[in-house]
Amino acid sequence: MISHAMNRRALLGAVASTGSAAAICTLFPDWARAQTMHHHPSGAAPGSAPDTTSALQGEDIKLSIARTPFSLGKRTAMATTVNGSLPGPLIRLREGQDVRLHITNGLDVDTSIHWHGLLLPFEMDGVPGVTFPGIRPGETFTYRFPVRQSGTYWYHSHSGGQEGTGLMGPLVIDPADGERIAADREMVIVLSDWSFTAPMEILRKLKIAPDYYNFRQQTWFEAPSGKPMALPDKLKWGRMRMSPADIADVTGATYSYLVNGHAPEAPWSGLFHPGERVRLRVINASAMTLFNLRIPGLPLTVIAADGSDVKPVETDEVQIGVAETYDFLVTPGDRAYTLVAESIDRSGMACATLAPRPGMRAPLPPLRKPPLLTMKDMGMGDMGSMNGMGAMDGMDHSMHHGAGEAEAKAEAKSMDHAGSMRMRDPDNAPGVTLTPGVDMIAPMPVDRTGDRGLGLDDVDHRVLVYTDLEAPGPRRDMAPPTREIEVHLTGNMERYMWSFDGQRFSEIVEPIRLSHNERVRFKLVNLTMMTHPIHLHGFLFDLVNGKGDRQPRKHTVNVLPGGFVAFDVTADAPGDWAFHCHLLLHMMSGMFNVVTVRPLEDEPGRDNAAGDVA
Numbered sequence: 001m002i003s004h005a006m007n008r009r010a011l012l013g014a015v016a017s018t019g020s021a022a023a024i025c026t027l028f029p030d031w032a033r034a035q036t037m038h039h040h041p042s043g044a045a046p047g048s049a050p051d052t053t054s055a056l057q058g059e060d061i062k063l064s065i066a067r068t069p070f071s072l073g074k075r076t077a078m079a080t081t082v083n084g085s086l087p088g089p090l091i092r093l094r095e096g097q098d099v100r101l102h103i104t105n106g107l108d109v110d111t112s113i114h115w116h117g118l119l120l121p122f123e124m125d126g127v128p129g130v131t132f133p134g135i136r137p138g139e140t141f142t143y144r145f146p147v148r149q150s151g152t153y154w155y156h157s158h159s160g161g162q163e164g165t166g167l168m169g170p171l172v173i174d175p176a177d178g179e180r181i182a183a184d185r186e187m188v189i190v191l192s193d194w195s196f197t198a199p200m201e202i203l204r205k206l207k208i209a210p211d212y213y214n215f216r217q218q219t220w221f222e223a224p225s226g227k228p229m230a231l232p233d234k235l236k237w238g239r240m241r242m243s244p245a246d247i248a249d250v251t252g253a254t255y256s257y258l259v260n261g262h263a264p265e266a267p268w269s270g271l272f273h274p275g276e277r278v279r280l281r282v283i284n285a286s287a288m289t290l291f292n293l294r295i296p297g298l299p300l301t302v303i304a305a306d307g308s309d310v311k312p313v314e315t316d317e318v319q320i321g322v323a324e325t326y327d328f329l330v331t332p333g334d335r336a337y338t339l340v341a342e343s344i345d346r347s348g349m350a351c352a353t354l355a356p357r358p359g360m361r362a363p364l365p366p367l368r369k370p371p372l373l374t375m376k377d378m379g380m381g382d383m384g385s386m387n388g389m390g391a392m393d394g395m396d397h398s399m400h401h402g403a404g405e406a407e408a409k410a411e412a413k414s415m416d417h418a419g420s421m422r423m424r425d426p427d428n429a430p431g432v433t434l435t436p437g438v439d440m441i442a443p444m445p446v447d448r449t450g451d452r453g454l455g456l457d458d459v460d461h462r463v464l465v466y467t468d469l470e471a472p473g474p475r476r477d478m479a480p481p482t483r484e485i486e487v488h489l490t491g492n493m494e495r496y497m498w499s500f501d502g503q504r505f506s507e508i509v510e511p512i513r514l515s516h517n518e519r520v521r522f523k524l525v526n527l528t529m530m531t532h533p534i535h536l537h538g539f540l541f542d543l544v545n546g547k548g549d550r551q552p553r554k555h556t557v558n559v560l561p562g563g564f565v566a567f568d569v570t571a572d573a574p575g576d577w578a579f580h581c582h583l584l585l586h587m588m589s590g591m592f593n594v595v596t597v598r599p600l601e602d603e604p605g606r607d608n609a610a611g612d613v614a
Ligand SMILES: [Cu+2]
Pocket: 498, 531, 532, 533, 581, 582, 583, 586, 587, 591
């Protein structure tokens, strides 16, 4: 057995001597500097408490929000920080405890913190204008609630795009009865995206030119995937006024992708002893970036999703939507590994080094070829082979071979005949208000719960899909839903407008109303060409993925383009709850609504749930 005391000294020495990164280290909380702090004693019994000396814990936790300089490479800008750091401090709670979180606003604008994925009284949820007024400059607001669950979560601002400028951090809750699956060590991995352009400015640029950050957009004709696109295909995409290279609105052109606040040039590293079982708590805390996560040479055993345990399932790569969390168990050998989180459009990556000894590095794999959208992503359903334009070619076989305008007309007609393949036919989505905010209605959305994420169809290893997720045992708390609410995810790329059912939040007069304790099925139908991570506050819902009474619980779900996903939820938390796309700029441009659960509990009884402003 290796001496941990000795190793720890060696590791701490190594960290101290990493001179190059020292200048910006003041911004990293202890937990994000190196992983020596997250250390189970060797031979830890199942559920034994990890070393959490660097975490904030206890019943009273103080956080202060401020503007702090943040540096990457040679550039420095002001970030919005928690206790002076980006990401914010690790908060470590225990299931069953009560907690009071005192947030002091040191900014000159309002702020807020939302506890993502937590079950709490709605007044404590932290969404300005929905659940509380927000925290004014100079004020201290106290959130207080009982901790009713365990797992890996996170927190972030819900004000003015602040989460995109750094206001976010990890939150881990230890189970009251100990972990179901033991680990020798754990590492918290916070993925984020950082831009020297403020979120509001990014949004302004996208409003003017939706492909502002998509440099591939202008060049994809030449070499989207190495080989030029055939002329007929170009014409077809052009006719639909769409581009198969439209994968992400904001790209590596402006974002640096970070692990625990560190850029790939000076990566964060985590140290382990060979053969240890290491639990990775991975949180996608980015503003706008879905990541494809893998560790070449190391299989990932998924043990929890969005904080809830799942039956362990081994895989090699996972697409993580914004705000999703996954816990993985890995058993690394005596070598270094690179944890790679590639942005979904492959315009950049975040990475970290996992190694048995300081200074070791594993190769950084190159970015893979950017993916292209397929007909299925455009909501053309499952029509034969879905290899890019192949499906469209298949449809063409029934038509006359013409060229130009004549062919276009014939094709449009044929599509109508075949079941209305026009890209904006209101008959395909009753319930959607055909506002200027809707430039596309996927004609034939299909259930994509079992599909790999965008761009991962043809990678030659295992990829996690939602139908792989299963609760560890039968659940007794599930009942069949008594009604279904269909929500369409809609948008207009050209105007950069995003909405539910064609209506932006500013236009929506009616919240989604649920009765207290009713069981409802939400069906989310994505009529756009982008993957939207949709989050419902205040509940953990049951993902409808064919697992019967073992459906997994989640708080955020990726809805693939041209696809739909369903979840069931018991409306057991009265109040008003935000329901939105977790891509920050989609939420800010209107893909947001409120789910209202009535009746509320007796008004007097709710007093002790309220927070206070000092
Ligand atoms: Cu979205």
